[in-house]
Amino acid sequence: xxxxxxxxxxxxxxxxxxxxxxxxxxxxxxxxxxxxxxxxxxxxxxxxxxxxxxxxxxxxxxxxxxxxxxxxxxxxxxxxxxxxxxxxxxxxxxxxxxxxxxxxxxxxxxxxxxxxxxxxxxxxxxxxxxxxxxxxxxxxxxxxxxxxxxxxxxxxxxxxxxxxxxxxxxxxxxxxxxxxxxxxxxxxxxxxxxxxxxxxxxxxxxxxxxxxxxxxxxxxxxxxxxxxxxx
Ligand SMILES: [Zn+2]
Numbered sequence: 001x002x003x004x005x006x007x008x009x010x011x012x013x014x015x016x017x018x019x020x021x022x023x024x025x026x027x028x029x030x031x032x033x034x035x036x037x038x039x040x041x042x043x044x045x046x047x048x049x050x051x052x053x054x055x056x057x058x059x060x061x062x063x064x065x066x067x068x069x070x071x072x073x074x075x076x077x078x079x080x081x082x083x084x085x086x087x088x089x090x091x092x093x094x095x096x097x098x099x100x101x102x103x104x105x106x107x108x109x110x111x112x113x114x115x116x117x118x119x120x121x122x123x124x125x126x127x128x129x130x131x132x133x134x135x136x137x138x139x140x141x142x143x144x145x146x147x148x149x150x151x152x153x154x155x156x157x158x159x160x161x162x163x164x165x166x167x168x169x170x171x172x173x174x175x176x177x178x179x180x181x182x183x184x185x186x187x188x189x190x191x192x193x194x195x196x197x198x199x200x201x202x203x204x205x206x207x208x209x210x211x212x213x214x215x216x217x218x219x220x221x222x223x224x225x226x227x228x229x230x231x
Contacts, residue, residue: 020069020081030084043092044213048185049159052192055207056185057096059088062212070212074121074183082121085211086128093179093209099133102206103174105140107182107194108166112146125211126181140178140203141194142169155187162193168201177206185210 017029026032044058060066072078073085093099106122114120123139130137144167150158178198182191185208195205 015080017080017083020073020078020084021065029080030087043095045096046185046188046213048188048192048195048208050192052188052195052205052208054180054192054195054205056188056191056210056213057092057098057207058185058210058213059092060212062184062186062214066212070183075117077118079119079121079124082124082128086125086130087132089125089181089209089211090129090132093129093133098207099135099179101135101176102179103136103138103176104130104133104179104181105138105198107180107190108139108141108143110143110146121183122181125183129181129209136176138170138174140168140170140174141166141197143167150186150190158187158189162189166194166197168197168203174203177204179206180208182208182210184212184214186214 016025017027018024019026019030019032019035021031021035024032024034042059042061044061046056048054048056062070069078069081070085073081090099104126106120106126109117109120109122123137126137143165145165147161147165150161153161180191180194180198182194185191191208191210195208198205
């Protein structure tokens with residue numbers, strides 16, 4: 001048993017992993033027996049808008065109990081879901097044979113948001129997925145200015161709102177192709193901007209992945225979620 005495994009076992013004794021849907025104790029994380037349902041996997045592929053022009057893959061649609069679980073993960077401190085969620089992203093990439101010789105990098109959050117939330121949910125997902133895929137997870141981007149929350153803006157405003165708010169902070173010598181990872185893809189402008197920023201720095205973006213893809217691309221559900229996140 002590696003030190004990592006010992007650490008995980010110790011933590012599991014102190015804080016048993018729980019079902020992301022009903023909060024029952026669930027050995028190894030993920031849905032408990034009574035919550036296992038075929039609905040918990042509805043993979044989605046789509047193309048992101050300009051300036052990204054890159055495909056994005058998700059293991060879930062952003063709907064129903066997955067949406068509720070993601071809201072708890074993002075706004076209620078349930079970072080313990082990251083392991084199961086990250087594993088689902090990893091499986092999606094494996095199934096499509098996309099992860100070979102790649103590195104995973106998360107969409108960053110601003111320093112202010114980091115202070116408020118205490119963690120970057122996309123980094124937790126990227127680390128968990130990278131562990132399963134046995135590829136590196138590297139934080140290549142940083143968010144250099146605090147823009148308005150995307151969810152509260154119109155489509156056109158969103159497109160402008162994310163322009164030039166990210167910067168490549170390391171990765172000058174990065175030879176490998178990059179898989180960019182976020183929690184939810186709605187309009188796709190955030191991931192598209194991050195992909196464009198990496199490319200402008202001479203890096204190669206293979207694809208994007210998000211835990212869930214919102215069908216509601218004008219973001220009505222997102223506005224509601226943002227309000228709930230602040231409750
Ligand atoms: Zn359950």
